[in-house]
Amino acid sequence: MNFHIMTLFKEMVLDGLNTSIIGKAVEKGVITIDAVDIREYSTNKHKKVDDYPYGGGAGMVMQAEPVYAAYQSIADKIGQKARVIYLTPQGQTFNQKMAEEFAKEEDLIFLCGHYEGIDERVLDKIVTDYVSIGDYVLTGGELPAMVMIDAIARLVPGVLNNDVSAEFESFHDNLLEYPQYSRPETWRDEKVPDVLLSGHHGNVAKWRREQSVLRTAERRPDLLEKAELSVEERKRFNL
The missing domain is CATH 3.40.1280.10 (SPOUT methyltransferase, trefoil knot domain)
Incomplete structure (x- = not known):
């Protein structure tokens, strides 16, 4: 490009x-x-x-x-x-x-x-x-x-080292990105959420999706009008 x-x-x-x-x-x-x-x-x-x-x-x-x-x-x-x-x-x-x-x-x-x-x-x-x-x-x-x-x-293929990352960042599907954590596991008495240490990819994906919806509702509720949410998600988060 x-x-x-x-x-x-x-x-x-x-x-x-x-x-x-x-x-x-x-x-x-x-x-x-x-x-x-x-x-x-x-x-x-x-x-x-x-x-x-x-x-x-x-x-x-x-x-x-x-x-x-x-x-x-x-x-x-x-x-x-x-x-x-x-x-x-x-x-x-x-x-x-x-x-x-x-x-x-x-x-x-x-x-x-x-x-x-x-x-x-x-x-x-x-x-x-x-x-x-x-x-x-x-x-x-x-x-x-x-x-x-x-x-x-950064949306052009080959620009990012990991092209997949562009698909899951803020504003994808009109949702903000989920919280991110790195090493060490405990920092100033604050621990990384257990689910991220579980190694269970399905649970990790579910948690990240939930956090994206919650964060968007809290910080950018205006985006939720166009967000692709399931009926279950809208009921669960009162949206």
């Missing part, structure tokens, strides 16, 4: 993403991450990419042409039309289901805005998805792009 990031801060996104598990996946060639500096496509001798907004108002607006030229360079490179994700608080809130949907794509293009936004005309021309990572405002789209790429990339 190939990630393309249109940005004013190329080093920021590459330094952040070429580390840890995602960085190792890049080294293995499982995914690629390419950042395109929008300033390189400015026709201004000072490499300016912003100007005052028509109609007045505070701040500056990113101009259409440098953004479009940067996009066209990516489109020409990959030779096919790809989804273009514009990171904006006006977009649909990103979630695990969206990550799973995006992970099916071969190429994804992320457009990182700055200042007071981007000229609407180029957004209308190239953007396919408007996405937000939450109801708050950041200085630019780089951090949201990095968050999304991390969430999407």
